[in-house]
Amino acid sequence: MSDDFRPIKFLPPEPDQALRAAFLGTTYGPVWHRFRLGTELQSRPEEEHVEESGPDWAVGVRSWVIITAWNPRGQPQAEWDNAEAHQRLLARVSRAGLVPILALNGNGQWRETALILPGASLRDGIRLGREFAQAAVLYGIGRRGALVWLSIDRRKVDRGGVERRHGERCRVERYWVQDVDAANEQR
Template sequence: MDEKLIEAYRTTDYRVRLPRGGWVSIRVDAAIPEELLPWTGKYAWAFITAWNPHSEVQARTQNRAAQQSLLSAIRELRQTVCVRPGMGVGEDWREPSLFVVGPDLFETDRFAQHFRQNAYVHGLGTSPARLRLTGGSTPHGQAG
């Protein structure tokens, strides 16, 4: 995977919508924001999207349909504890996303691969956010 693309993932502002309004940001390699701790507890969590597979721009209607499919699949899992709307914001782009608590890495990798995502951000409980690369043959831990 292109180093410039990995750097874009690493510097993205991963925003999670709070229930009473406003947003809180997750940053790769930083502690998860306090506002999210009541949800994460001891659980695995991820920030993932189905938009723009392989980081290639798709039509809005196609992206929305894929995102709805991802949301439905996540909600069907018994492990899912919480799903909040999110927004990945880069230097010159933004993608609707989901902050998901509960599914483990195996399930989240499966979603990322099914929806052809190159990477997603994840953590466990209060652990720092990590970038997980899913492009290629086997998903692997943190980039760079």
């Protein structure tokens, strides 16, 4: 069969541009080390291999994931519902043997309690993100970060969030972790 007649593999649609702008315009991480996603590598003169050294909370781990259980599908929920979802996420992460670090995603009305999962794999992030109906998760290795957009059609996902052979795929956008001066961050 010629290439002209081969079926095209499904790629998820572009994310909603307002939601994408919100993800790219916000800050992430624990209160002592906030960062943004950027397209340029931030230089740190004291470090010889800046691209390899990650945030201080990621030193000594291969990879990391940042996830929240708040506001599934990007839809605001009551504070009680978000707190309950966060407790379920904590329990799920604990059962998976991961040791989380408490973090905050966002600013202002969109500030959400989140978890940093040092040592988590991309597959861990995708499973948890889908399980908690998140639009995206952050996955990183060192100072390299990826915004991983998730599909939420649970009919095409096996138990545990693993994609079926013909299920939907993730869309990945690659960025750099850019430190934010905590004193100048908008609250």
